[in-house]
Amino acid sequence: MEFESALFVVKWWKRAPFLRIIAPLVAGITLQLYIPVNPVWYITAACCCMAGVSAFRFLPLQWRFAAAWLPGILCSLLICCCGGLLLYNADIRHSKDFYDRYLVDTPFYLLRINEPPQEKPRSFKTTAQVIAVCKEDEWLPVKGCLLLYTGKDSLLPALHYGDELIARKRPEFIKFSGNPGAFNYQQYMVTQQVYQQVYLGQADFYLLPYNRGHPVRRLLLQARDYCLYNLKKYIGNGPEAGMAEALLIGYRQDLDRDVVQSYSNTGIVHVIAISGMHLALLYSTLLWLLQWLPAHSWMHVTKAVIILVVLWGFALLTGASASVLRSAVMFTGITVGRFVLHRYSSIYNTLAASATILLCFNPYLVVDAGFQLSYLAVLSILLFYQPIYRLFEWKRRWADWLWQMTAVSLAAQLITTPVSLFYFHQFPNYFLPANLIAVPLSTLIIYGEVILLLLSPLGKPAVWLGSALKYMIFGMNSCIRWIGELPGAVIRDIHCSLAQTVLLYLLIAVLALWLLVRFRPGLWMGLLCIWGFLIARVSWVTACKRQCSIIIYNVPAYTAIDCIKGNLVQFAGNDSVWQLPVAQQLLNTRANLRAHAGTPASFQQYGRFLSFEGKRILIIDSALPGLAPPEKFKTNYILLTRNPPVNIRQLCDFYAFDTLIFAASNSARRIEKWKSDCDTLGMQYYSIGDQGAFILTCR
Structure with missing residues (x-):
């Protein structure tokens, strides 16, 4: 055997x-x-x-x-x-034409807008390609992209895709807040080959009177705008229209946050993100529409060309996400093999070939969560769908169809669960009923939206269909919201380290070999993986019980400090922080450290003075008194926050301390002045805005 x-x-x-x-x-x-x-x-x-x-x-x-x-x-x-x-x-930073090499000697550079600006609460955001820099009255061609922000000022000219402008404000490097529970946006932008950002006001740039966007890209944007216009016209401007836009073309700017949270709680965010399901629907529809063509060799090539043009046009229209690219490359290989080469290869080989091609094109996709989840989901379905489906046999067609959908959902969840726990630290308990509702409904809605776009010139039929789609989307959202609000819908704050994730995948692999191909050592290897997972879990729990640290978070305009000992954490700072989105980062940090609110025995606070585990922190957020005391107050750290008008030399007359900490709530100009004074006096300092959150281990 x-x-x-x-x-x-x-x-x-x-x-x-x-x-x-x-x-x-x-x-x-x-x-x-x-x-x-x-x-x-x-x-x-x-x-x-x-x-x-x-x-x-x-x-x-x-x-x-x-x-x-x-x-x-x-x-x-x-x-x-x-x-x-x-x-x-x-990595474009290794290129000799990277624009940052030339901006040292000149503030002038030429930008081209890469995508339509997105509206944010206080600005417009887009990415721009750096075309050239001006050096000694000569424009030198360069490469690279940066994040571009412009203010919401009526005097500022509106920017569009392909617009070119001359900027004279030097860009800054994108920084990571350093907060333990925060998403590393800096590292994410590195994978997008974007390293710097710039905020341009009215006096910082000049808009050139021409547009040089790529004509194909401009055509795709016009097609997207046409879809958005008609969907809003016939479905409305509410959350249903935002969901319709996301389902059809992956446009997520108008999505309601509460709706997204409901889909996240039920584990079916893939429904509102353009994924392989959409390409599969499109591919099957194209095959059905083209089946009437005669079976000639040249007609097979024609079919292949039509299918590939439509597939890749749709992929580019939706933004070419990792999952869409995976599906597009896979269906390209299947189409070429079926209609051009007349050969069928192993689906596993096609899957691996598509991943190889995409990684050769963009190797940074290897750390893209969408890329990983997309391939793992397909691999999981290929491996486990048939074994799960064969567990039960149903004579009635509707029951068999329902069981097929259940088997697909269970199979897809099997291999994607470990990486989902690693990234998102939660598990949706009701993913199965949510999938059974959302997948068929969303499929029907997508087909309905396509028909709606075809009927849009006719008026009345489009109005009727738009109303029907609106109520269908409303019903689907209501069902998913109800499921997401059921007791125990989500298990949150699940800690899953990289080592535990690897052990879970080893466990799945060896148990699958044992069950599917009767690999006898697989059972014993699975038991070893379980022991390894438990050891990693116990090690983490033990480390959390022994922890003792002070975290000063990187929160602009606010003071936020956590004093952690064992499983207890005491907050010090502005309580209004908990009303901000950044509060989720603090909660994530506490969950990752298994800490809950409580006052450690060694924590003491007297006004602006903190004492914890023998470490003293003095918070200064206002001007110093006029006269220095006869004896200096001794402390380990002084935290300067909220722009106090303090002179570093004067500070030394009042206090004896080891290190100065500059909070992110201070202005950049004042921090630079303080850093210069500290360098002159030979004093130690830490700038949270530049170096990230300040983390002090007390043991």
């Missing part, structure tokens, strides 16, 4: 050669991402691998037979090196 299982795995492995490529490629990209290596080492290692493979054929036959595994290892190492080089070359 074990021999048959091994034979099955070997045959399955040989039918999917791209599986042998994708693993070392991902390993090389990940290595370079977290442990950067000079490309010379990659090139040297790659040359050695190629030399080893070439020399292997000249070895004696018995040696080649004994070391038959060696060429495979060398080829895997070669692919791993290629992955590292791919990521290194993708």
